[in-house]
Amino acid sequence: MSRLGTITRRTFLVGAVAVAGGVAFGTWYVRRPYANPLLDGLSEDEVAFNPFVKIGTDETITIIAPRAEMGQGIATTLAAFVAEELDVRLDQVKVEHGPASPAYYNAAMMEEAGPFPFFDESLMAEVTRRSFGTVAKVLGLQATGGSSSTRDGFVRMRQAGAAARIMLTEAAARRLDVPAAELTTADGEVIHESSGQRLTYGALALDAAAIEPPSDIPLRERAEWKLLGQSQPRVDMLAKATGAPVFGVDITAPDMLFGTVKMSPVFWREPANADLSKAEVVPGVIRIVPISSTYGHGFGILATNTWAAFRAAGLIEADWGTPDYPADSAAIDARLTQALADPASGSSMRDDGDVETLFADAPRERFVEAEYAVPLLAHACMEPMNATAKLADGKLTIWAPNQVPTLTAQLCASALGMETTDVTVHTTQMGGGFGRREVDFSIYAALLADAAGGRPVKVTWTREEDIARDVFRPAAKGRFRARLDDTGLPVALDMTIAAPSILGSVMRRTFPSISPVGPDATITQGAHDQPYSIANYRVRGIKTDLGVPVGFWRSVGMSFNTYFHEGFLDEIAVAGGMDPVDLRRRLVADYPAALGVVDRVAEMANWSEPPAEDRARGFAFALAFGSWIAQIVEIADTPAGIRIEKTWMAADVGIALDPSIIEAQLISGAVFGFSSAMNQEITLREGRVEQSNFHDYDAMRIHQCPTFEIAILENAEKMGGVGELSTPTSVAALANAVFALTGKRVRQLPLSREVAFA
Amino acid sequence: MRLTVNGKAIQIDAEPQMPLLWALRDLAGIMGPKFGCGIAACGACTVLVDGAPVRSCVMPVSQATGAIITIEGIGTPEALHPVQQAWIDEQVSQCGYCQAGQIMTAVALLEANPSPTDEDIDNAFGGNLCRCGTYPRIRAAVKRAAGGPAGA
Ligand code: FES
Numbered sequence: 071m072s073r074l075g076t077i078t079r080r081t082f083l084v085g086a087v088a089v090a091g092g093v094a095f096g097t098w099y100v101r102r103p104y105a106n107p108l109l110d111g112l113s114e115d116e117v118a119f120n121p122f123v124k125i126g127t128d129e130t131i132t133i134i135a136p137r138a139e140m141g142q143g144i145a146t147t148l149a150a151f152v153a154e155e156l157d158v159r160l161d162q163v164k165v166e167h168g169p170a171s172p173a174y175y176n177a178a179m180m181e182e183a184g185p186f187p188f189f190d191e192s193l194m195a196e197v198t199r200r201s202f203g204t205v206a207k208v209l210g211l212q213a214t215g216g217s218s219s220t221r222d223g224f225v226r227m228r229q230a231g232a233a234a235r236i237m238l239t240e241a242a243a244r245r246l247d248v249p250a251a252e253l254t255t256a257d258g259e260v261i262h263e264s265s266g267q268r269l270t271y272g273a274l275a276l277d278a279a280a281i282e283p284p285s286d287i288p289l290r291e292r293a294e295w296k297l298l299g300q301s302q303p304r305v306d307m308l309a310k311a312t313g314a315p316v317f318g319v320d321i322t323a324p325d326m327l328f329g330t331v332k333m334s335p336v337f338w339r340e341p342a343n344a345d346l347s348k349a350e351v352v353p354g355v356i357r358i359v360p361i362s363s364t365y366g367h368g369f370g371i372l373a374t375n376t377w378a379a380f381r382a383a384g385l386i387e388a389d390w391g392t393p394d395y396p397a398d399s400a401a402i403d404a405r406l407t408q409a410l411a412d413p414a415s416g417s418s419m420r421d422d423g424d425v426e427t428l429f430a431d432a433p434r435e436r437f438v439e440a441e442y443a444v445p446l447l448a449h450a451c452m453e454p455m456n457a458t459a460k461l462a463d464g465k466l467t468i469w470a471p472n473q474v475p476t477l478t479a480q481l482c483a484s485a486l487g488m489e490t491t492d493v494t495v496h497t498t499q500m501g502g503g504f505g506r507r508e509v510d511f512s513i514y515a516a517l518l519a520d521a522a523g524g525r526p527v528k529v530t531w532t533r534e535e536d537i538a539r540d541v542f543r544p545a546a547k548g549r550f551r552a553r554l555d556d557t558g559l560p561v562a563l564d565m566t567i568a569a570p571s572i573l574g575s576v577m578r579r580t581f582p583s584i585s586p587v588g589p590d591a592t593i594t595q596g597a598h599d600q601p602y603s604i605a606n607y608r609v610r611g612i613k614t615d616l617g618v619p620v621g622f623w624r625s626v627g628m629s630f631n632t633y634f635h636e637g638f639l640d641e642i643a644v645a646g647g648m649d650p651v652d653l654r655r656r657l658v659a660d661y662p663a664a665l666g667v668v669d670r671v672a673e674m675a676n677w678s679e680p681p682a683e684d685r686a687r688g689f690a691f692a693l694a695f696g697s698w699i700a701q702i703v704e705i706a707d708t709p710a711g712i713r714i715e716k717t718w719m720a721a722d723v724g725i726a727l728d729p730s731i732i733e734a735q736l737i738s739g740a741v742f743g744f745s746s747a748m749n750q751e752i753t754l755r756e757g758r759v760e761q762s763n764f765h766d767y768d769a770m771r772i773h774q775c776p777t778f779e780i781a782i783l784e785n786a787e788k789m790g791g792v793g794e795l796s797t798p799t800s801v802a803a804l805a806n807a808v809f810a811l812t813g814k815r816v817r818q819l820p821l822s823r824e825v826a827f828a
Numbered sequence: 829m830r831l832t833v834n835g836k837a838i839q840i841d842a843e844p845q846m847p848l849l850w851a852l853r854d855l856a857g858i859m860g861p862k863f864g865c866g867i868a869a870c871g872a873c874t875v876l877v878d879g880a881p882v883r884s885c886v887m888p889v890s891q892a893t894g895a896i897i898t899i900e901g902i903g904t905p906e907a908l909h910p911v912q913q914a915w916i917d918e919q920v921s922q923c924g925y926c927q928a929g930q931i932m933t934a935v936a937l938l939e940a941n942p943s944p945t946d947e948d949i950d951n952a953f954g955g956n957l958c959r960c961g962t963y964p965r966i967r968a969a970v971k972r973a974a975g976g977p978a979g980a
């Protein structure tokens with residue numbers, strides 16, 4: 071792994087983020103633990119042992135799970151970390167998201183933001199991971215993303231539970247006047263077996279919290295786990311089956327107003343010559359105010375009900391301006407094509423061997439090349455963007471379904487010219503997130519609250535606004551070539567990918583005064599970081615600004631690069647006369663976890679037997695977010711079109727913390743990927759998004775959904791994420807199946823450009 | 829204007845054209861039905877009116893003269909409806925945002941057809957989008973609630 075010598079990648083994100091946060095830091099700052107944010111707002115009968123555990127004398131045990139619950143089941147698994155070591159049952163605890171606080175920084179998300187493949191365990195890779203994790207801690211960046219939450223909480227939150235248990239045990243020892251070693255704990259009680267005495271945690275809480283926290287906190291071995299490693303009933307299931315008001319849109323406050331926004335459909339432009347007269351007379355409309363923010367410009371509507379606000383939004387007329395960016399799909403394609411014409415302008419994220427020499431004399435018959443492209447995509451979370459805000463007495467309170475609470479506080483404060491310390495952010499549960507829930511909707515709600523005269527206002531976006539003003543999955547284009555040896559194996563693979571920088575786009579709308587420098591690893595994520603051994607292997611990424619805001623969309627760069635990489639490997643297999651599974655087995659032979667999932671899925675799907683008539687299968691593999699996955703998709707030719715009949719997935723996650731939740735995430739990620747690959751596409755016309763709602767931006771429906779067969783393996787040495795794991799391979803395996811069925815190699819998504827789905 | 833929601837008469841002051849969804853959510857504070865699209869394309873707002881599943885985002889409140897049932901009206905955490913119990917047993921929900929609509933669709937389906945086939949389920953749920961992809965577990969839960977063998 072000596073690629074590093076030639077590349078100055080180390081500074082790329084550290085620099086940008088450190089500047090963004092406006093901090094200069096030294097070692098003392100890194101070591102300094104953050105204050106426990108739970109200490110404010112405790113009642114007299116309640117104590118907080120650390121930022122993750124609160125216990126009341128009435129036996130209420132509260133666990134803080136400080137990551138966004140977007141459906142991925144994170145609240146349950148994070149609570150289980152604490153409960154496992156605290157010795158309480160999950161049905162004994164209350165699980166809360168807790169306040170926005172730097173104490174809940176996400177180190178794991180940042181650790182893998184570096185340019186090193188997950189399997190790279192070189193000293194430099196490890197040092198970088200540690201320093202990136204440190205940046206997260208210093209910035210106190212509380213964020214949910216990168217399928218990182220369980221990896222991040224695995225040690226920290228179990229230690230939080232164990233520390234509280236040790237303190238409770240010590241308090242019991244003092245009270246009963248017995249050695250702590252004679253005490254055991256179970257189900258929220260400390261037990262003295264020989265005397266039969268029992269003390270509840272509630273009875274011990276006040277004493278225990280006064281005891282010095284232990285500095286040495288041993289964690290239990292896996293063999294001793296009672297909760298982790300087994301499927302738990304999710305802590306949010308009852309609420310969600312009974313319609314409890316847990317979402318952002320369900321926030322209700324006394325005297326609350328309702329609102330929505332109508333932002334310029336041309337990005338970044340300020341509207342001119344606005345005519346609000348039709349909108350203002352809609353019954354129920356109270357006020358229409360201009361909105362100016364780093365995210366864009368437009369109008370906010372205050373009303374007595376959401377419907378009135380929606381109607382008014384549709385009646386606002388203005389000259390929205392003309393785009394200063396590629397205004398339609400042809401222009402986007404031209405910009406990406408132009409970027410690819412100068413591959414040397416890209417950053418090499420991988421450069422093994424000597425690709426140039428190998429291609430200089432490659433014989434025609436041993437040469438494969440192709441060009442692939444993907445469109446912009448919207449997230450289309452089920453719950454449209456929304457937030458509720460109240461500004462009174464110089465204090466701003468925001469209730470927001472968001473993935474970045476500390477950043478939300480910071481940017482809303484700056485939008486209103488306030489101090490961050492005067493902003494309180496409550497993170498609600500969210501109806502899907504998928505990387506969409508950043509800060510814009512909270513800023514708009516804050517600005518509307520500023521115009522609401524002290525009354526709270528719930529600002530809900532229309533679906534049309536939600537789609538048109540998304541931060542999109544980037545459009546991207548790649549050019550690939552390979553040279554094969556006599557056996558059909560690639561001896562050289564050269565990939566060049568042009569795409570906008572997500573980081574650059576995020577910075578433009580959050581910290582516009584800072585321009586991030588250096589390459590953006592997401593451009594080639596899923597292409598440069600795969601565990602394939604190919605002697606001459608180069609992957610270059612070219613940052614290509616498209617003007618349109620782009621963001622994190624479930625699986626980020628892998629959402630297109632796995633399609634590129636695995637689609638092209640499928641072409642290599644065909645050209646070299648090799649079986650696609652065989653080809654992967656040869657290329658991943660150095661990585662047992664990879665080989666394990668490839669073999670397992672081939673066995674599950676009975677790959678060596680041909681499928682039934684009118685059916686075909688496609689295969690894909692990926693190392694994604696620290697986990698290893700191989701997938702096979704079987705499709706059928708039916709009179710109504712192509713139907714996805716079945717998919718098999720073998721996923722190695724290192725440690726399977728909750729098999730039921732992992733299975734649900736693998737299915738969820740696959741449906742998300744299939745939805746995009748089949749039909750989804752955001753297109754522009756005169757710079758405006760053409761799609762507006764589920765009739766023209768639909769997703770997979772129940773009758774299109776295949777059956778699933780899933781194997782969860784635990785051979786990998788490191789624990790990986792699951793929330794985004796199956797999306798990339800689902801896209802790629804489906805495209806490869808379409809080739810196997812129809813002989814059409816669809817190199818541009820969505821697949822519906824060339825084939826019809828039932 | 830008078831509505832009958834979950835067996836109770838409620839009085840609201842709404843324009844006749846206001847969709848039932850917004851009358852329920854913003855004026856009556858009944859938060860179970862969800863806004864997803866506003867054009868009858870996602871099913872998140874599904875409620876029962878006289879037993880039939882209705883997209884409340886497109887039904888003017890003035891036409892909702894029948895008995896309206898929302899998810900709050902079929903069961904409570906202490907006394908779950910069999911469909912809700914099946915939803916918990918199969919651990920269906922992910923984000924949960926679409927699930928009130930899915931559950932109301934299931935209640936209506938099983939009322940009309942106590943032992944639905946896979947095709948019946950496809951037809952009944954085709955208008956209920958789930959971006960989290962809970963479809964296999966929805967199917968299993970409907971079958972469980974119908975008393976059939978569980979599992980998709
Ligand atoms: S909100 Fe009514 S169907 Fe989507």
Ligand code: FES
Nearest residue numbers: 923924958959960
């Ligand atoms: S559970 Fe999230 S949309 Fe269905």
